[in-house]
Amino acid sequence: MNSNAAIVTTGLEGASIVAQGTNNDNREYVITFNQPHPQGANYVPHVHGISNEPNGDEVKVNVVENSITANGFRVITTLDDNGQSSDQQVFLNFTFEVFVEKQVVENIIEI
Numbered sequence: 001m002n003s004n005a006a007i008v009t010t011g012l013e014g015a016s017i018v019a020q021g022t023n024n025d026n027r028e029y030v031i032t033f034n035q036p037h038p039q040g041a042n043y044v045p046h047v048h049g050i051s052n053e054p055n056g057d058e059v060k061v062n063v064v065e066n067s068i069t070a071n072g073f074r075v076i077t078t079l080d081d082n083g084q085s086s087d088q089q090v091f092l093n094f095t096f097e098v099f100v101e102k103q104v105v106e107n108i109i110e111i
Helices: none
Strands: 005-014 019-023 029-033 046-049 058-063 072-080 094-097 099-110
Touching: 046 058, 072 094
Parallel strands: none
Antiparallel strands: 005 099, 019 029, 029 072, 046 094, 058 072
């Protein structure tokens, strides 16, 4: 007797991806992984600004459009001065997280 099975999977798991950051001539941070991301360029970096600005200016951190590759991505940081003038592109502190999707077998259904 032959049977087929459908595997139901789900889940995201954090992975330890060692990266190094440098800045380039375009005032961007270049994040380079020591090893390529296991899912190639199919991931979403989560970036977070860190502000200790005394006057409450907001740090904005964005991934540069079309910069995500298996080897890393680029980030731009700006300082929003509460609407008094345009945002200033400056080098600021930020953190980032990158997740790796992990398939976890939850159920095997005999069909």
